Amino acid sequence: MSESVRLPVLSVKSLSVAFGFDKNGTPRDGIPPLQVTDKVSFDIYPGEFFALVGESGCGKSVTAMGILRLLPQPSARIVDGSVLYRSGAAEGNDASLDLAKIPLADLQKIRGSEIACIFQEPMQALNPVVTIKKQLLEVFRFCAKKSSSATDEKSCLAAIREMLALAGFKDIDRVLDAYPHELSGGMLQRVCIVMALLPKPKIIIADEPTTALDVTVQAQVLAVLKDMASRTGTAVLLITHNMGIVSQYADRVAVMYAGRIVETGPVRNVIDSPMHPYTQGLLAAIPESHGDMRTMKSIPGSVPHPRDFALGCRFADRCEKCVNGNAELQAMCRSAQVPPRVFADNSTQHETNCFALVE
Ligand code: SF4
Secondary structure, three states: OOOOOOOOOEEEEEEEEEEOEOOOOOEHHHOOOEEEEEEEEEEEOOOOEEEEEOOOOOOHHHHHHHHOOOOOOOOEEEEEEEEEEOOOHHHOOOOOEEOOOOOHHHHHHHEOOOEEEEOOOHHHHOOOOOOHHHHHHHHHHHHHHHOOOOOOHHHHHHHHHHHHHHOOOOOHHHHHHOOHHHOOHHHHHHHHHHHHHOOOOOEEEEEOOOOOOOHHHHHHHHHHHHHHHHHHOOEEEEEEOOHHHHHHHOOEEEEEEOOEEEEEEEHHHHHHOOOOHHHHHHHHOOOOOOOOHHHOOOOOOOOOOHHHOOOOOOOHHHOHHHHOOOHHHHHHHOOOOOOOEEEEEOOOOEEEEOHHHOO
16 A cells, blocks of 8 residues: 655745836846845645744745735745645645746635734734724634635634634633723734634744744743644744744744755754754854853854845855864855755755755
8 A cells, every 4th residue: 555645735945035126027227136035945734833943134034925925016026936835735635836826816815714824913913993803703704604604693703712712711702892902912912813723724824923922921822823723733834033932832944044944854853953053053042041141152243135145155154164164165165056955864854055064
């Protein structure tokens, strides 16, 4: 009997995004567009919690917004690559749609209902003059109509109450009758998680969903997201700069630096045996609860602007291995060649790009 192959629900392949176009799709003022992401590739499987991690300015959000073509218009465009979405992946159906190329009208049917988003600021995602009850009912009725389910208020509210209870709310009546400004940031983000999951999406893209929240509430919100997504079989693409969050919640991770993926693999492999010097730097910078702040490590320098992206490895100026390495390694790191792909573990697909790791 043939073994069933696990199919990704989303395959991002060689996705490159550039900024600097006018409304006709030509370079604005004749200036060559700036390419901010370079051949970004990763797979997300059904029900998986996948993290895309890196410092601010690495291209994580641009990649996430590129998946749904929500990039700033007319300036940004996908200039290369594909985004294959397999709605039937969990059932073994390999049929896919390339979200980078399908007509906008078809993509709009997928946005929100099959691929939902949770943003950093929950207050901006909700209507400030409408109660939570009305906003959740509106989303629920919209989805129920599409699936020909019951849309009477009683059945809709029963399902919404169930979801709010799963999100950890105790006083559900108070939440339903509240306007957004009457709830805390953590409560609003949990409402947004419920709203995103109501249509039973296959994927949720969560772009820094806890950055605006207190540290104590962050853990609560992420635990709710992870728990609810796993109950519904929804895959999560979490965008974050926080390696601590990645180690606690994600199943697999892709580390991004200056518009490129530099390391990918199962979280335990990447955390326990990081290969790329940038991943090692991010992990060393996680503060320890009893650590001495005076000895807290950081990566020297900052992420370069896309106009200053170097040839070869873009991390070279900040990489201790390169800076302290011999002349031969330094020449390779700074050559026009992109660092080669290196597998630490072929079976788990733990891979990285670095000249220093080539035998
Ligand atoms: S390729 Fe060179 S500069 Fe880049 S991470 Fe590896 S050693 Fe450092």
